Amino acid sequence: MANDFSSRPQPAAATRAIHHGESFASETGTVMPPIYTSSTFAHGNPGGFDYTRSGNPNFRILEGVLASIEECSHATVFGSGVSAITAIASSLSQGDLVLCEENLYGCTVRLFEQVFAKFGVETEWIDFTNAAALTTIAARQPAMVWLESPTNPLLKVIDLEAVCAAAHSAAVPVVVDNTFATPLVQRPLQLGATLSLTSTTKYINGHSDALGGVVCCDDAEWQQKMLFAQKALGLMPSPFDCWLITRGLKTLPLRLRQQMANASAVANHLAHHPAVAWVRYPLRTDHPQHAVASRQMSGGGAIVTIGLNASRDQAYAVCKALHWFTMAESLGGVESLICHPATMTHAAVATTVKEKLGISDGLVRLSLGCEDEADLIADLDQALSLLP
Ligand SMILES: *Cc1c(COP(=O)(O)O)cnc(C)c1O
Numbered sequence: 001m002a003n004d005f006s007s008r009p010q011p012a013a014a015t016r017a018i019h020h021g022e023s024f025a026s027e028t029g030t031v032m033p034p035i036y037t038s039s040t041f042a043h044g045n046p047g048g049f050d051y052t053r054s055g056n057p058n059f060r061i062l063e064g065v066l067a068s069i070e071e072c073s074h075a076t077v078f079g080s081g082v083s084a085i086t087a088i089a090s091s092l093s094q095g096d097l098v099l100c101e102e103n104l105y106g107c108t109v110r111l112f113e114q115v116f117a118k119f120g121v122e123t124e125w126i127d128f129t130n131a132a133a134l135t136t137i138a139a140r141q142p143a144m145v146w147l148e149s150p151t152n153p154l155l156k157v158i159d160l161e162a163v164c165a166a167a168h169s170a171a172v173p174v175v176v177d178n179t180f181a182t183p184l185v186q187r188p189l190q191l192g193a194t195l196s197l198t199s200t201t202k203y204i205n206g207h208s209d210a211l212g213g214v215v216c217c218d219d220a221e222w223q224q225k226m227l228f229a230q231k232a233l234g235l236m237p238s239p240f241d242c243w244l245i246t247r248g249l250k251t252l253p254l255r256l257r258q259q260m261a262n263a264s265a266v267a268n269h270l271a272h273h274p275a276v277a278w279v280r281y282p283l284r285t286d287h288p289q290h291a292v293a294s295r296q297m298s299g300g301g302a303i304v305t306i307g308l309n310a311s312r313d314q315a316y317a318v319c320k321a322l323h324w325f326t327m328a329e330s331l332g333g334v335e336s337l338i339c340h341p342a343t344m345t346h347a348a349v350a351t352t353v354k355e356k357l358g359i360s361d362g363l364v365r366l367s368l369g370c371e372d373e374a375d376l377i378a379d380l381d382q383a384l385s386l387l388p
Pocket residue numbers: 080081082083105107148152177179180199200201202211212213
Protein backbone atom coordinates (compact mmCIF):
# COMPACT_ATOMS: atom_id res chain seq x y z
CA MET A 1 0.00 0.00 0.00
CA ALA A 2 2.73 2.47 -0.83
CA ASN A 3 1.27 5.95 -1.11
CA ASP A 4 2.87 7.96 -3.85
CA PHE A 5 3.17 11.44 -2.33
CA SER A 6 4.92 12.82 -5.41
CA SER A 7 1.98 12.36 -7.78
CA ARG A 8 -0.34 14.80 -6.01
CA PRO A 9 -0.15 18.08 -4.16
CA GLN A 10 1.31 17.79 -0.66
CA PRO A 11 -1.47 16.80 1.76
CA ALA A 12 -1.60 18.50 5.17
CA ALA A 13 0.33 17.26 8.21
CA ALA A 14 -2.77 15.68 9.76
CA THR A 15 -3.17 13.55 6.63
CA ARG A 16 0.51 12.72 6.34
CA ALA A 17 0.65 11.66 10.01
CA ILE A 18 -1.94 8.95 9.29
CA HIS A 19 -1.04 7.84 5.77
CA HIS A 20 2.59 6.86 5.96
CA GLY A 21 4.37 6.07 2.73
CA GLU A 22 5.19 2.41 3.10
CA SER A 23 3.92 -0.61 4.95
CA PHE A 24 6.14 -3.24 3.28
CA ALA A 25 3.08 -5.46 2.94
CA SER A 26 1.68 -4.90 -0.55
CA GLU A 27 0.59 -8.55 -0.93
CA THR A 28 -1.98 -8.44 1.88
CA GLY A 29 -3.44 -4.94 1.75
CA THR A 30 -2.87 -4.66 5.48
CA VAL A 31 -3.98 -1.23 6.74
CA MET A 32 -1.54 -1.19 9.66
CA PRO A 33 2.06 -2.29 9.09
CA PRO A 34 3.17 -5.56 10.65
CA ILE A 35 5.84 -5.62 13.39
CA TYR A 36 9.10 -6.92 11.92
CA THR A 37 10.72 -8.64 14.88
CA SER A 38 13.43 -10.21 12.71
CA SER A 39 16.93 -9.43 13.98
CA THR A 40 18.47 -10.26 10.61
CA PHE A 41 17.55 -10.21 6.90
CA ALA A 42 18.56 -12.35 3.91
CA HIS A 43 21.44 -10.81 2.02
CA GLY A 44 20.53 -8.87 -1.11
CA ASN A 45 16.87 -8.14 -0.25
CA PRO A 46 15.28 -5.27 -2.23
CA GLY A 47 14.70 -3.19 0.95
CA GLY A 48 18.44 -3.12 1.63
CA PHE A 49 18.06 -4.45 5.17
CA ASP A 50 20.82 -6.48 6.79
CA TYR A 51 20.63 -6.48 10.60
CA THR A 52 18.15 -4.68 12.86
CA ARG A 53 20.79 -2.70 14.78
CA SER A 54 21.39 -0.82 11.53
CA GLY A 55 17.85 -0.65 10.17
CA ASN A 56 14.46 -2.38 10.17
CA PRO A 57 11.21 -1.89 8.21
CA ASN A 58 9.50 -0.50 11.34
CA PHE A 59 12.29 2.06 11.80
CA ARG A 60 11.96 3.05 8.17
CA ILE A 61 8.18 3.48 8.32
CA LEU A 62 8.47 5.71 11.40
CA GLU A 63 11.40 7.64 9.93
CA GLY A 64 9.33 8.31 6.79
CA VAL A 65 6.43 9.82 8.75
CA LEU A 66 8.71 11.83 11.05
CA ALA A 67 10.66 13.29 8.10
CA SER A 68 7.35 14.15 6.44
CA ILE A 69 5.98 15.91 9.55
CA GLU A 70 9.27 17.76 10.05
CA GLU A 71 9.34 18.54 6.29
CA CYS A 72 12.96 17.48 5.94
CA SER A 73 14.97 14.96 3.94
CA HIS A 74 16.29 12.66 6.69
CA ALA A 75 15.12 11.24 10.00
CA THR A 76 16.94 8.64 12.10
CA VAL A 77 15.17 6.94 15.01
CA PHE A 78 16.75 5.92 18.30
CA GLY A 79 15.80 3.96 21.41
CA SER A 80 15.10 7.11 23.46
CA GLY A 81 15.53 10.86 23.42
CA VAL A 82 18.74 10.37 25.39
CA SER A 83 20.00 7.91 22.72
CA ALA A 84 19.35 10.58 20.09
CA ILE A 85 21.32 13.09 22.19
CA THR A 86 24.12 10.52 22.60
CA ALA A 87 24.20 9.95 18.83
CA ILE A 88 24.77 13.65 18.16
CA ALA A 89 27.25 14.14 21.02
CA SER A 90 29.24 11.07 19.90
CA SER A 91 30.10 12.91 16.67
CA LEU A 92 32.28 15.30 18.73
CA SER A 93 35.99 14.88 19.39
CA GLN A 94 38.32 15.49 22.29
CA GLY A 95 38.87 19.23 22.80
CA ASP A 96 35.64 20.24 21.05
CA LEU A 97 33.60 22.94 22.76
CA VAL A 98 29.80 22.82 22.88
CA LEU A 99 28.12 26.12 23.61
CA CYS A 100 24.96 25.10 25.48
CA GLU A 101 21.84 26.95 26.50
CA GLU A 102 22.06 27.08 30.32
CA ASN A 103 18.58 25.60 30.78
CA LEU A 104 18.97 22.31 28.90
CA TYR A 105 17.03 19.19 29.86
CA GLY A 106 18.62 17.62 32.97
CA CYS A 107 19.71 14.37 31.28
CA THR A 108 21.46 16.32 28.51
CA VAL A 109 23.39 18.24 31.16
CA ARG A 110 24.29 14.99 32.94
CA LEU A 111 25.48 13.37 29.68
CA PHE A 112 27.78 16.27 28.87
CA GLU A 113 29.10 16.78 32.40
CA GLN A 114 29.40 13.19 33.58
CA VAL A 115 30.02 11.18 30.39
CA PHE A 116 31.31 13.21 27.44
CA ALA A 117 33.47 15.40 29.74
CA LYS A 118 35.51 12.25 30.46
CA PHE A 119 36.33 12.06 26.76
CA GLY A 120 37.47 15.66 26.62
CA VAL A 121 34.32 17.29 25.21
CA GLU A 122 34.01 20.73 26.81
CA THR A 123 30.84 22.65 27.53
CA GLU A 124 30.05 26.26 28.26
CA TRP A 125 26.60 27.25 29.50
CA ILE A 126 25.08 30.56 28.50
CA ASP A 127 21.72 32.29 28.40
CA PHE A 128 20.69 32.36 24.75
CA THR A 129 17.90 34.89 25.38
CA ASN A 130 20.71 37.36 26.06
CA ALA A 131 21.71 39.26 22.88
CA ALA A 132 25.39 38.93 23.92
CA ALA A 133 25.11 35.16 23.22
CA LEU A 134 25.17 35.90 19.49
CA THR A 135 28.61 37.49 19.65
CA THR A 136 29.81 34.72 21.99
CA ILE A 137 29.36 32.21 19.14
CA ALA A 138 31.78 34.05 16.87
CA ALA A 139 34.18 34.76 19.74
CA ARG A 140 34.33 31.22 21.12
CA GLN A 141 34.11 29.31 17.78
CA PRO A 142 32.49 26.21 19.33
CA ALA A 143 32.18 22.88 17.50
CA MET A 144 28.44 22.99 18.14
CA VAL A 145 25.65 25.10 19.62
CA TRP A 146 23.04 23.20 21.63
CA LEU A 147 19.63 24.79 22.17
CA GLU A 148 16.25 23.85 23.57
CA SER A 149 13.10 25.93 23.22
CA PRO A 150 10.80 26.15 25.11
CA THR A 151 12.97 25.04 28.03
CA ASN A 152 12.09 22.87 30.99
CA PRO A 153 10.44 23.79 33.33
CA LEU A 154 10.35 27.58 32.90
CA LEU A 155 9.41 27.62 29.21
CA LYS A 156 12.08 30.11 28.26
CA VAL A 157 11.84 30.78 24.51
CA ILE A 158 14.98 31.30 22.45
CA ASP A 159 15.00 33.18 19.16
CA LEU A 160 16.09 30.18 17.08
CA GLU A 161 16.31 32.08 13.81
CA ALA A 162 18.62 34.73 15.28
CA VAL A 163 20.91 32.21 17.01
CA CYS A 164 21.03 29.95 13.93
CA ALA A 165 21.92 32.92 11.71
CA ALA A 166 24.79 33.90 14.03
CA ALA A 167 25.99 30.30 14.18
CA HIS A 168 25.68 29.93 10.42
CA SER A 169 27.91 32.91 9.74
CA ALA A 170 30.51 31.34 12.06
CA ALA A 171 30.02 27.94 10.30
CA VAL A 172 28.89 26.33 13.57
CA PRO A 173 26.22 23.58 13.47
CA VAL A 174 23.17 24.09 15.71
CA VAL A 175 21.21 21.36 17.50
CA VAL A 176 17.70 22.15 18.71
CA ASP A 177 15.91 19.89 21.18
CA ASN A 178 12.36 20.37 19.93
CA THR A 179 10.65 17.93 22.33
CA PHE A 180 8.45 20.50 24.12
CA ALA A 181 7.16 22.14 20.93
CA THR A 182 6.96 19.12 18.56
CA PRO A 183 7.48 19.55 14.79
CA LEU A 184 3.80 20.46 14.41
CA VAL A 185 4.33 23.65 16.41
CA GLN A 186 7.92 24.59 15.62
CA ARG A 187 10.31 23.70 12.74
CA PRO A 188 13.92 24.18 13.87
CA LEU A 189 15.37 23.20 10.46
CA GLN A 190 13.33 25.87 8.68
CA LEU A 191 14.56 28.37 11.26
CA GLY A 192 18.14 27.47 10.34
CA ALA A 193 19.09 24.62 12.69
CA THR A 194 21.37 21.83 11.43
CA LEU A 195 19.77 19.08 13.53
CA SER A 196 16.32 18.92 15.10
CA LEU A 197 16.03 16.37 17.88
CA THR A 198 12.86 15.14 19.56
CA SER A 199 12.16 12.65 22.32
CA THR A 200 9.32 10.72 20.65
CA THR A 201 8.53 9.32 24.12
CA LYS A 202 6.57 12.50 24.77
CA TYR A 203 4.02 14.07 22.38
CA ILE A 204 4.90 12.04 19.27
CA ASN A 205 3.96 8.71 20.85
CA GLY A 206 1.61 10.44 23.26
CA HIS A 207 0.42 7.41 25.22
CA SER A 208 3.18 7.02 27.82
CA ASP A 209 3.88 3.44 26.77
CA ALA A 210 7.11 3.56 24.74
CA LEU A 211 10.43 5.39 24.63
CA GLY A 212 12.03 6.75 21.49
CA GLY A 213 13.99 9.57 19.94
CA VAL A 214 14.60 11.03 16.48
CA VAL A 215 17.15 13.29 14.83
CA CYS A 216 15.97 15.14 11.70
CA CYS A 217 18.16 16.99 9.22
CA ASP A 218 18.55 18.07 5.59
CA ASP A 219 22.25 17.27 5.40
CA ALA A 220 23.32 13.92 3.92
CA GLU A 221 26.63 13.98 5.78
CA TRP A 222 24.91 14.44 9.15
CA GLN A 223 22.45 11.71 8.22
CA GLN A 224 25.37 9.32 7.67
CA LYS A 225 26.76 10.26 11.10
CA MET A 226 23.39 9.51 12.69
CA LEU A 227 23.07 6.12 10.95
CA PHE A 228 26.63 5.34 11.99
CA ALA A 229 25.83 6.15 15.64
CA GLN A 230 22.62 4.09 15.54
CA LYS A 231 24.61 1.06 14.42
CA ALA A 232 28.03 1.57 16.01
CA LEU A 233 26.80 2.60 19.47
CA GLY A 234 23.77 0.30 19.51
CA LEU A 235 21.34 3.22 19.99
CA MET A 236 18.53 1.70 17.89
CA PRO A 237 14.93 1.39 19.09
CA SER A 238 12.95 -1.86 19.09
CA PRO A 239 10.69 -2.62 16.10
CA PHE A 240 7.74 -2.90 18.51
CA ASP A 241 8.36 0.54 20.01
CA CYS A 242 8.63 2.02 16.50
CA TRP A 243 5.34 0.38 15.65
CA LEU A 244 3.70 1.87 18.77
CA ILE A 245 5.14 5.32 18.04
CA THR A 246 4.01 5.11 14.39
CA ARG A 247 0.51 4.35 15.68
CA GLY A 248 0.65 7.12 18.29
CA LEU A 249 1.81 9.65 15.72
CA LYS A 250 -1.37 9.17 13.68
CA THR A 251 -3.35 11.10 16.31
CA LEU A 252 -0.67 13.69 17.17
CA PRO A 253 -2.41 16.57 15.33
CA LEU A 254 -5.73 15.71 17.00
CA ARG A 255 -4.24 15.23 20.46
CA LEU A 256 -2.10 18.32 20.34
CA ARG A 257 -5.04 20.49 19.33
CA GLN A 258 -6.99 19.40 22.43
CA GLN A 259 -3.92 19.56 24.68
CA MET A 260 -3.02 23.08 23.56
CA ALA A 261 -6.62 24.27 23.98
CA ASN A 262 -6.59 22.83 27.53
CA ALA A 263 -3.20 24.41 28.27
CA SER A 264 -4.28 27.82 27.09
CA ALA A 265 -7.55 27.65 29.06
CA VAL A 266 -5.80 26.45 32.22
CA ALA A 267 -3.10 29.13 31.92
CA ASN A 268 -5.69 31.88 31.51
CA HIS A 269 -7.78 30.55 34.38
CA LEU A 270 -4.86 30.20 36.79
CA ALA A 271 -3.54 33.67 35.95
CA HIS A 272 -6.56 35.07 37.81
CA HIS A 273 -6.40 32.68 40.77
CA PRO A 274 -5.41 34.29 44.10
CA ALA A 275 -3.24 31.28 45.06
CA VAL A 276 -1.17 31.66 41.89
CA ALA A 277 1.68 34.20 41.92
CA TRP A 278 2.54 33.88 38.23
CA VAL A 279 1.78 31.82 35.13
CA ARG A 280 4.20 31.00 32.31
CA TYR A 281 2.80 30.00 28.91
CA PRO A 282 4.56 30.95 25.63
CA LEU A 283 1.56 32.47 23.87
CA ARG A 284 0.36 34.60 26.79
CA THR A 285 1.27 38.26 26.37
CA ASP A 286 2.87 38.28 29.86
CA HIS A 287 5.47 35.67 28.77
CA PRO A 288 8.93 37.34 28.75
CA GLN A 289 9.63 36.21 25.15
CA HIS A 290 6.06 36.41 23.91
CA ALA A 291 6.99 38.18 20.67
CA VAL A 292 9.57 35.54 19.70
CA ALA A 293 7.23 32.71 20.71
CA SER A 294 4.38 33.99 18.55
CA ARG A 295 6.76 34.38 15.61
CA GLN A 296 8.37 30.94 15.70
CA MET A 297 5.65 28.76 17.24
CA SER A 298 2.28 28.04 15.62
CA GLY A 299 0.80 27.20 19.05
CA GLY A 300 1.75 27.62 22.69
CA GLY A 301 2.42 23.95 23.39
CA ALA A 302 0.73 22.03 26.19
CA ILE A 303 2.97 22.74 29.19
CA VAL A 304 2.01 25.41 31.69
CA THR A 305 4.32 26.36 34.56
CA ILE A 306 3.01 28.26 37.56
CA GLY A 307 4.35 29.72 40.79
CA LEU A 308 2.10 29.06 43.77
CA ASN A 309 1.93 31.35 46.81
CA ALA A 310 2.85 28.31 48.88
CA SER A 311 5.66 26.62 50.79
CA ARG A 312 7.35 23.49 49.47
CA ASP A 313 5.06 21.22 51.55
CA GLN A 314 1.93 23.13 50.59
CA ALA A 315 2.78 22.97 46.89
CA TYR A 316 3.40 19.23 47.22
CA ALA A 317 0.04 18.80 48.99
CA VAL A 318 -1.77 20.64 46.16
CA CYS A 319 -0.19 18.29 43.56
CA LYS A 320 -1.19 15.25 45.60
CA ALA A 321 -4.79 16.47 46.03
CA LEU A 322 -5.53 16.47 42.28
CA HIS A 323 -7.75 13.76 40.80
CA TRP A 324 -7.09 14.13 37.08
CA PHE A 325 -3.42 15.09 37.18
CA THR A 326 -1.05 12.28 38.08
CA MET A 327 2.03 13.48 39.95
CA ALA A 328 4.77 12.11 37.70
CA GLU A 329 7.79 13.04 35.62
CA SER A 330 7.51 13.06 31.82
CA LEU A 331 5.02 14.95 29.69
CA GLY A 332 3.11 14.90 26.45
CA GLY A 333 0.75 11.97 27.04
CA VAL A 334 -3.03 12.01 26.71
CA GLU A 335 -3.28 11.99 30.50
CA SER A 336 -2.56 15.18 32.43
CA LEU A 337 0.50 15.11 34.68
CA ILE A 338 1.81 17.47 37.32
CA CYS A 339 5.40 17.83 38.46
CA HIS A 340 6.79 19.62 41.52
CA PRO A 341 10.45 20.08 40.55
CA ALA A 342 11.57 21.06 44.09
CA THR A 343 10.68 17.58 45.38
CA MET A 344 10.98 15.60 42.12
CA THR A 345 13.20 16.39 39.09
CA HIS A 346 15.33 18.97 40.93
CA ALA A 347 15.26 17.48 44.45
CA ALA A 348 18.99 16.71 44.38
CA VAL A 349 20.00 20.05 42.84
CA ALA A 350 21.82 22.50 45.15
CA THR A 351 19.72 25.43 46.42
CA THR A 352 22.00 27.99 44.76
CA VAL A 353 21.61 26.25 41.37
CA LYS A 354 17.84 26.01 41.82
CA GLU A 355 17.71 29.72 42.57
CA LYS A 356 19.77 30.47 39.46
CA LEU A 357 17.43 28.30 37.35
CA GLY A 358 14.37 29.91 38.95
CA ILE A 359 13.12 26.66 40.52
CA SER A 360 11.28 27.93 43.60
CA ASP A 361 9.48 25.79 46.20
CA GLY A 362 6.10 26.87 44.87
CA LEU A 363 6.90 26.13 41.20
CA VAL A 364 4.67 23.52 39.58
CA ARG A 365 4.73 22.25 35.97
CA LEU A 366 1.54 21.00 34.35
CA SER A 367 1.51 18.76 31.28
CA LEU A 368 -1.99 19.06 29.88
CA GLY A 369 -3.61 15.94 28.48
CA CYS A 370 -6.72 15.42 26.40
CA GLU A 371 -9.29 15.37 29.21
CA ASP A 372 -12.24 17.75 29.31
CA GLU A 373 -11.19 21.35 29.96
CA ALA A 374 -13.88 22.06 32.59
CA ASP A 375 -12.98 18.90 34.54
CA LEU A 376 -9.32 19.90 34.66
CA ILE A 377 -10.08 23.44 35.79
CA ALA A 378 -12.54 22.26 38.48
CA ASP A 379 -9.90 19.83 39.73
CA LEU A 380 -7.24 22.53 39.96
CA ASP A 381 -9.68 24.81 41.79
CA GLN A 382 -10.53 22.17 44.40
CA ALA A 383 -6.84 21.38 45.04
CA LEU A 384 -5.89 25.06 45.26
CA SER A 385 -8.77 25.70 47.70
CA LEU A 386 -6.82 23.56 50.21
CA LEU A 387 -4.21 26.30 50.51
CA PRO A 388 -4.69 28.47 53.62
C1 LIG B 1 12.25 13.59 27.89
C2 LIG B 1 13.16 14.51 27.23
C3 LIG B 1 14.38 14.06 26.69
C4 LIG B 1 14.86 12.64 26.82
O1 LIG B 1 14.01 11.74 26.23
P1 LIG B 1 13.87 10.21 26.70
O2 LIG B 1 13.01 9.65 25.63
O3 LIG B 1 13.27 10.22 28.07
O4 LIG B 1 15.24 9.62 26.72
C5 LIG B 1 15.18 14.99 26.05
N1 LIG B 1 14.84 16.28 25.96
C6 LIG B 1 13.68 16.76 26.48
C7 LIG B 1 13.36 18.20 26.33
C8 LIG B 1 12.81 15.89 27.13
O5 LIG B 1 11.66 16.36 27.66
